Structure formats: C-alpha cells, structure tokens
Amino acid sequence: MSEIMRCKEYRERLHLQIDGGAAAGAEAAMRAHAAGCASCVLFLEQSTALDAMLRDLGRAPVPLPALSSVRDIPLRPRPLPWLPDVLRAAAAIVPAVLVWAGRALLPEAIEFLTPAAIAFAGAFIIVTAALRPRLLGSSV
Amino acid sequence: MRPEGLRYGCLAAGPGLAYHQQTITGNGVPERAEFNAIVDRFAERVYNHALRMLNNREDAEEAMQDVFLRVHRSFGTFRGDAEFSTWLWRITVNVCLSRRGSRWKRRERIQVERISDDIPDDAPGPDELLSRREERRRIAVLIARLPGREAAALTLYYMEELDYATIGRILRIPPGSVATALHRGRERLGKMLRAERE
Numbered sequence: 034m035s036e037i038m039r040c041k042e043y044r045e046r047l048h049l050q051i052d053g054g055a056a057a058g059a060e061a062a063m064r065a066h067a068a069g070c071a072s073c074v075l076f077l078e079q080s081t082a083l084d085a086m087l088r089d090l091g092r093a094p095v096p097l098p099a100l101s102s103v104r105d106i107p108l109r110p111r112p113l114p115w116l117p118d119v120l121r122a123a124a125a126i127v128p129a130v131l132v133w134a135g136r137a138l139l140p141e142a143i144e145f146l147t148p149a150a151i152a153f154a155g156a157f158i159i160v161t162a163a164l165r166p167r168l169l170g171s172s173v
Numbered sequence: 174m175r176p177e178g179l180r181y182g183c184l185a186a187g188p189g190l191a192y193h194q195q196t197i198t199g200n201g202v203p204e205r206a207e208f209n210a211i212v213d214r215f216a217e218r219v220y221n222h223a224l225r226m227l228n229n230r231e232d233a234e235e236a237m238q239d240v241f242l243r244v245h246r247s248f249g250t251f252r253g254d255a256e257f258s259t260w261l262w263r264i265t266v267n268v269c270l271s272r273r274g275s276r277w278k279r280r281e282r283i284q285v286e287r288i289s290d291d292i293p294d295d296a297p298g299p300d301e302l303l304s305r306r307e308e309r310r311r312i313a314v315l316i317a318r319l320p321g322r323e324a325a326a327l328t329l330y331y332m333e334e335l336d337y338a339t340i341g342r343i344l345r346i347p348p349g350s351v352a353t354a355l356h357r358g359r360e361r362l363g364k365m366l367r368a369e370r371e
Binding site: 044045048049052054076079080083084086087088089090091092093094095096099100102103104106108 | 204205208209212216217218220221224225230234237238241242245305308309312313327330331332337352353355356359360362363366367
C-alpha cells in the first residue's frame with residue numbers, strides 16, 4: 034500500500050470500511066492519512082453520523098386504503114401468454130425456411146439468400162430482445 | 174425444466190407454501206390467494222422503497238399498485254434464475270425510476286411534501302424525538318433528490334439490508350459499481366445536508 038493516500042481514495046475506502054468491505058492492509062495507510070488531514074477526519078465523523086441516520090430511517094406502515102386497492106387489483110391473465118414461445122420459434126424457423134426455399138426455388142440466388150436469412154435472424158433477435166420488456170414485462 | 178415449486182423459492186420461508194404451490198395455475202399465473210400472500214409479504218417494503226425514491230405518498234401508493242400489477246402480469250416470464258425477491262426489487266426499482274423520469278419530463282419539481290407522519294415514532298425524549306424525526310424527514314426528502322441509481326442503491330442497502338452483489342443483480346451493474354453508487358450517494362447526501370444546515 035502506498036504511504037501517500039489521497040483524500041478521494043481515503044473517502045472511498047472509508048465508506049467501504051463502514052460497510053464492512055474494506056480490503057485488509059488499508060487501515061494503516063488510512064490512519065496515516067487521517068493523522069495529517071483534518072477535513073478527512075471531519076468527513077469520517079460526518080459519514081459515521083450519516084450512516085447511523087440512514088440505518089435509523091425505519092419503515093412506515095402502508096395506508097390501509099392503498100393496501101386494499103392492491104389486494105383488489107383485478108387479476109386478468111396476460112393476453113397472448115404463448116407469444117414469447119412463438120417469437121422464439123419464429124426466430125429459428127423463418128431463416129431456416131428461407132434458406133431451404135432459396136435452395137429449392139432459386140439455387141442461383143443462394144449466395145444472397147443465406148446471408149440475408151442470417152441477417153434477418155439477427156435483426157429479429159435484436160428487435161424482440163429490445164421489445165421484450167415492453168411485450169412481456171421484467172424477467173429474471 | 175425447473176420444478177414449478179422452486180420458481181417461488183422466496184415463499185419457502187413464508188407460511189403456506191404448499192397451499193401456494195397448489196393454487197398456481199398451469200401457466201404460472203397466481204390465483205388470488207397466492208397473489209394476496211405475496212402482497213401481504215412485500216407491500217410494506219415496496220411501499221417504503223417507493224416512498225424513499227419518490228418522497229410523495231400518492232406517488233408511492235400508485236407505484237406500489239403498479240409494481241404488483243406488473244408482478245402478476247409477468248409471473249409467467251419469471252424464469253427462476255434469480256430469487257423471486259430480486260425479481261420483485263428489479264420491477265420496483267424500474268417502476269420508481271420510470272415515475273421519477275416521467276415526473277422530470279413533466280418538469281414537475283420533486284415535491285417536498287411533509288412525510289414526517291410516515292416516519293416511525295420510536296424515540297424516547299420529546300426533544301430527542303423531535304430532532305431525530307426532523308433529521309429522518311430531511312434525509313428522506315434528500316434521498317429522493319439523488320440521482321436514480323444512487324437513491325435506489327442507498328434504499329436497497331439501508332432499508333432492505335441487501336449486500337452489494339444482490340443490489341448489483343437488481344440494478345444490473347457489477348458490485349464495484351454498487352460500491353461507487355453508494356459512495357457517491359452518501360457523499361452527495363452529506364453535502365446536501367451540510368448545505369441545508371448552513
């Protein structure tokens with residue numbers, strides 16, 4: 034660890050230390066820095082106080098009418114629940130059909146059709162991935 | 174394929190998991206009883222997260238409603254790769270950030286509403302109680318003024334007591350960026366507090 038620690042680094046490490054995640058071996062350099070930096074000592078005091086205040090925020094009860102309104106939300110099944118499966122299948126099948134049809138019907142154009150099919154599949158996957166949150170909501 | 178029951182692993186510690194599993198319909202959409210069990214388990218946490226992010230009771234109530242509506246509608250898309258609570262927090266954070274964004278677009282200032290009535294009342298002496306309540310109220314107001322990612326990280330860290338890795342999964346950022354967001358958020362919060370006192 035360098036014997037010279039800048040204020041920025043000290044403050045970043047201090048917050049890590051408050052969270053219990055400071056790397057071992059940094060304490061000595063931090064103590065050395067704090068010994069010669071009054072503003073960082075003040076920052077240490079303020080950060081500790083702020084941390085205590087943030088831990089002390091507590092939770093408010095949910096207003097009963099709001100809770101009731103959530104419990105009474107009309108539960109309707111998602112429209113078109115099969116849509117994700119169809120989109121995934123289409124991304125695989127459509128390019129394959131294009132290539133197959135190209136080979137059978139336009140053998141002279143196959144050199145053009147194969148990259149076109151691959152480009153189509155790529156664009157399709159990108160577009161459906163981009164629209165996925167809108168179409169399907171968040172998922173993990 | 175992952176067994177259906179494991180998709181709702183978060184409920185394992187809660188009451189009546191067997192019942193919840195029986196009531197899940199074939200397409201993964203929860204029945205009313207299961208949905209209400211989820212609401213009862215998470216409503217207070219979702220509401221408080223929204224309250225800290227938005228600093229407005231009405232907005233927080235609407236956000237909570239929106240979150241649970243999305244949870245219900247998206248049940249079928251929950252793939253079970255992460256814990257249910259991580260998925261729920263991701264939806265909650267997205268809803269709150271989106272509401273903050275639309276409020277900014279409407280050029281509405283974040284309303285410095287008095288939400289001190291929502292701050293729990295648990296301190297002993299009247300003077301101490303007053304100053305602690307006032308401090309909590311000020312901090313609650315200031316958190317809502319932080320940039321979205323910092324406000325979300327601070328709220329998840331302090332209110333939900335989640336670790337860096339889990340917060341990272343929720344915000345889709347690496348744990349190092351969570352540490353940076355928390356550091357910047359606290360630094361900014363400290364500056365705002367000092368500016369208010371002066």
